[in-house]
Amino acid sequence: MNSDTRSLWGGLRVAVLALLWGSTFLWIELALRGLSPLQVTFARCALGALVLVVACYATGHRMPRGVTVWRHIAVAAFFCNALPFALFSLGQQTVDSGLAGVLNATTPLWSIALGLALGSERGLRPVRLAGLLLGFTGTIVIFAPWQTTGATGWGALAILGAAASYAVAFTYMGRTLVRKGTPTISLSAAQLVAASGLTALAVPVGGLESIDVGPAVVTAAVVLSVFCTAITFHLTYRIINDEGATNAAVVGYLLPVVSVLLGAVVLGENLSVRVVLGMVVVLVGVGLTRRKAAASGDGDGQRGEPGTVQPASEAPATEKPASAEPARGDTPGRTLLENAR
Template sequence: MTSGSRGTAVRMGVLALLWGSGFLWIKLALNHGLSPLQITVARCVLGAAVLLAIALASGARLPRDRRTWGHLVVAAFLCNALPFFLFGLGEQTVDSSVAGVLNATTPLWSLLIGIGLGTERGPRPIRLGGLVLGFAGTLLIFAPWQRSGLFGWGALALLGAAVSYAAAFAYMGRTLTGRGTEPLALSAAQLVTASGLSILALPAAGGLAPVRADATALVAVVVLGIFGTGFTFFLNYRLIADEGATSAATVGYLLPVVSVALGAVVLGEAIGPRVVIGMLTVLAGVAMTRGRGRATQEPGAGSVSVSVTSVSATPSVTAAVSEAVSDCRR
C-alpha cells in the first residue's frame, strides 16, 4: 500500500468513525440529562459555527438573495432540524446501534420518492430489486411479528428521520442546484437556518426548562456538534475533492457498522443476529440501488456524492446538488 492510499484509508476511517459515532453521542447526551430538542439546538449551532468559520476563512460567501434563503428554510427543516430531533426522540427508547442501521435506509426512501415524483424514469430491475431487498431488511429489523421486535414509536421516529432526509434531497435537488454559491458556504447557511428553526421551537417544546445535564452530556453534545456535524462535512468535502466520490462513497457503508460496534463496546448494547442480518440486507439493497449508472464526480469536482451523505448523520445541500448532476447524466 502506497503512502497516498494509506492516507486516504486513514481519512476514510476517521470520517466513518466521526460520522458513525453520532448516534452514540446522542444516546449519551440523552442518558445524562439533555432533551432531544436541546441536543438538536446545540448540534445545529455548533456545527454551523464550525462551517461558518471554515467558509469565511476560505473566502466563500454566503448566499444573499431571498429566494435561496427561502429554499434553505425548507431544506434546513427537512434535512437538519427535523431529523436531528427525530433521532434524539427515537433514541430515547431505541439503542444507538439500531438508530445507525435504520439511518442507512435513506437511499431506499430517496429512490422510492424519486419513482413517486417521476424523476426516476424507468429504473432498472436491479435497482427495483435492491429497493425490495432493502425494505425486506428493514422489516426484518422491526420484526413486528415477534413480541421482542423493535416495532414502536421510537423506531418509527428513527425511520421518519430517514424519510425526512430523503424528502430533503428531492427538494434540494430541484431548488438549490446551480445557485452559484460555494457548496461549503451553502451548507453553512443551511445549518445557520436550522439553528434558528430549532431555537424558535424551544419555547413550544419545553426546551427552555432548566438544563439538568452533567459533564458527560455536555461533552457528548459538544463532540456531536463540532466534530460529528461540523468537521465531518469538511473532511468529506475534502475527501471528495482530493480522491473522488467513489472513494468517499465507501464511508457511507461503514457508518451503520461503526454505530453497531460503538453501541456494543461503549454502551453494552446487545444486538441480536436478526438485526445484524437485517443490517446486511439493507446495505446490500442500498448497494443495488446505487448500482451502475449512478454517476459520481472525480477528484477536484468539489461535489459530495449523495450515496455518502444520505447514509450519514449530517446530510447537507451538496448531496442534493450531486444527486441532480447524477440524474442528468443517468
C-alpha cells in the same frame, strides 16, 4: 502529490468521516442522558453553525446572499437538519445507537422510492428493484410487527422518518442549491444557521425541560455538534469534490458497522439474532441499489474545484451531509448522506 499519496490521504479521510458519522448515534445517546431531544437538536445545530460560520469568514468566504437562496436554504435546513436531527434524538430514547445507525442506512431506499413517485427515477433495473425490496424487507424483519413486544416501536419509526427526510432534502437540494463555484463552507454554514433558527422556534414548546449537564453530557453535546455535524459536513463536501462521490459513497457502508460496534463496545448494547439478520438484509439491499452507479463508474472523474459545489447537471452521480451536495445515481440530489447520518 503522487497517486499513491493521494490514494492514502483519500482513504484516511474516508476512514475519519466514517468514524465521525458512525459515532453520531453514540454521542446522541450520551447527550440524551442529561438533555431533552429538542435540547440536543438545538445544541447540535447552534454549536455546529458557530463553528462553520467562524471557519467561513476565517477562510475569506462570505455567507450566501439573496432572498431566493436563503428560502431554499431554509427548506433544506428543515428537511436535512432540524427535522431529522430531532427525530433521531426522539427515536434514540427507546432505540439503541447501533440499530439507529442501521435504520439510517435506509435513506437511499427512500430516495429511490421518492424518485419513483416523482417520476424522476426511470428505467429501474431489476437488480436495483431487488435491492429496494430487499432493503425494506430487512426493515420489516427489524421491526418484527408479528411480535407483541420489542425495542423498536415508535422510536424506530421516528428514525425511519429521519432517513426519509434526508431523502426529501437531498432531492430538493440537488435541484435548488447545487451551484457551480459556490463555496461548500458557505452553504453548509448557512444551512446550520437556518436550522438553528428553526429549532429555536420550537424550544419554547418542547425544549424547556430541566437539564442535567454533567461532564459526560457536555462532552457528548460538544463532540456531536463540532465533530459529527460541523466538521463532517465540510469534510464530506471536500471528499466528494476532490475525489468523486462514488469513491466517497463507501462511507455509507462503513457507518452502520461503526455505529453497531461503538454501541456494543461502549454502551454494552445487545443485538438479537433477528435484528442482526435484518441489519444484514438492509445493507445488502442498499448495496444492490448502488450496483448501477458503481458499474458505470458514476461520480469518478467529475470533480470540481476544491471547496466548491458543482451544479446538479454536472454533479457526480452518487449519495450527507448534509447540505447541498452533488447528485448521485439516477436522481438529482442523491448524495453521500443517503447512505449515512
